[in-house]
Amino acid sequence: MNTARSPLAASASGADLLLWVAVPYICLAVFAVGHVWRYRQDQFGWTSRTTQLLEHRWLRWGSPLFHLGAFMVIAGHVVGLAIPDSWTEAVGITEHAYHTTAVWAGSVAGVAMVAGLGMLCARRLLTRRIRLGTDRSDKFLFPLLSATVLLGITATAAHNVFGAGYDYRSTVSVWFRGLFVLQPHPEAIAGAPLLFQLHALTAFLLFAAWPFTRLVHVWSAPIGYLARPYLVYRRRTAAVAAPTAGGRTRSASGSRRAA
Numbered sequence: 001m002n003t004a005r006s007p008l009a010a011s012a013s014g015a016d017l018l019l020w021v022a023v024p025y026i027c028l029a030v031f032a033v034g035h036v037w038r039y040r041q042d043q044f045g046w047t048s049r050t051t052q053l054l055e056h057r058w059l060r061w062g063s064p065l066f067h068l069g070a071f072m073v074i075a076g077h078v079v080g081l082a083i084p085d086s087w088t089e090a091v092g093i094t095e096h097a098y099h100t101t102a103v104w105a106g107s108v109a110g111v112a113m114v115a116g117l118g119m120l121c122a123r124r125l126l127t128r129r130i131r132l133g134t135d136r137s138d139k140f141l142f143p144l145l146s147a148t149v150l151l152g153i154t155a156t157a158a159h160n161v162f163g164a165g166y167d168y169r170s171t172v173s174v175w176f177r178g179l180f181v182l183q184p185h186p187e188a189i190a191g192a193p194l195l196f197q198l199h200a201l202t203a204f205l206l207f208a209a210w211p212f213t214r215l216v217h218v219w220s221a222p223i224g225y226l227a228r229p230y231l232v233y234r235r236r237t238a239a240v241a242a243p244t245a246g247g248r249t250r251s252a253s254g255s256r257r258a259a
């Protein structure tokens with residue numbers, strides 16, 4: 001363990017080792033083994049289990065808002081957690097510029113994610129047919145996902161939007177990267193504000209739950225869908241099909257990419 005970094009040099013207690021080393025590694029192990037198990041047991045259930053046919057008004061807004069926010073939040077986390085501040089400074093991004101962008105972009109992304117998730121939860125609670133189709137994994141996933149997202153945005157708001165500012169890149173990020181290079185630094189997060197600690201813990205619990213929930217659909221995002229050939233459909237009255245420039249057949253009535 002590298003104890004040369006002075007602010008992080010304090011030795012970790014047993015509780016710190018449990019919370020910031022054992023729990024994350026157990027969760028990551030469950031994440032990895034769980035995916036293999038799920039793939040072998042339940043390939044046909046490896047979907048988002050969409051409820052689009054049961055309700056689409058809330059879904060039409062909630063789903064894009066949540067997913068767009070999530071993509072932005074993931075991008076922000078990659079930069080903020082995985083990339084050391086010395087690297088961003090080396091390419092000319094000052095600490096001030098990083099934090100200003102992170103707070104603005106993170107807040108927009110976080111609000112989109114919270115609003116979208118709120119709509120997805122609301123339709124699940126308020127639409128009887130969806131409520132009846134909500135299984136045990138959903139009942140665990142939705143509260144855990146909501147807790148993680150709400151703790152994340154509350155930490156950002158409390159410390160970096162309305163508060164004096166907290167440099168999580170020299171603590172939380174150091175701990176996070178240490179786990180993946182097998183040089184854990186529990187002491188790096190042990191002194192972080194409670195909201196950041198709770199956010200990180202719920203995130204790791206979410207990683208452990210991931211393979212047993214509908215979140216597995218993330219790994220089978222339908223990217224090929226964007227490039228797949230059109231499905232041709234014709235109305236009975238206009239069955240004449242005209243070839244298009246790309247060699248695809250486009251009917252007089254229309255053509256769509258179908259799910």
Ligand code: HEM
Pocket residue numbers: 073076077080081102103105106107109110113145148149150152153154155156157160168172176196199200201203204206
């Ligand atoms: C162990 C993994 C994670 C760590 C260490 C972590 C850490 C952080 C930190 C340090 C912030 C504050 C960013 C800032 O103030 O600029 C934050 C914000 C946030 N996090 Fe996480 N996070 C993790 C996983 C997740 C996951 C899995 C989700 C969503 C499911 C999530 C959702 C959010 C949201 C919505 C925000 C507020 C918006 C933002 O600032 O990007 N985080 N997280």
